[in-house]
Amino acid sequence: MHRKQLEEQIIRNYERDETMMILVFAQWCVNHDLDPLALYKQAYPDQAENAALQQAVDLTVSKHEAGEVPDETVLGVLSLFGNEELAFVVTEQIAKRGRKKAQS
Known part of the structure; x- marks a missing residue:
């Protein structure tokens, strides 16, 4: 594979993985x-x-059709792609959910 082709393949792989992160x-x-x-x-x-x-x-898909997406998975993929601000917001939501459970 030539250097240019390799670079293009790396970019396509990154974009595909980034799309998966966004979907997760x-x-x-x-x-x-x-x-x-x-x-x-x-x-x-x-x-x-x-x-x-x-x-x-x-x-x-609706949450009833979807499989579970563990909190650790979403935080991991966000961090992997440098979305630290979004990971922080997600962490806040996880904490809110934990507080609601504790109050129940």
Whole structure:
């Protein structure tokens, strides 16, 4: 494989993996009755609408159809792609859910 082809393959793989990360985040939100677009806006208030996130939201299924997305998985993929601000917002949501359970 030539250098240019290798670089193009690496870029395609990164984009595919990034798309999967966005879908994992969006499905995790749906599974926990959270709005992925609102959480994203909370994490990145100065960014314009995220077309990739909107596409991922369109691909999500209801939480009754979806498999579980563990908290650790969504936090791991967000961190892997450098979405620390979004991981922080997700962590806050996890903590809120934990407090609600403790009060029940």
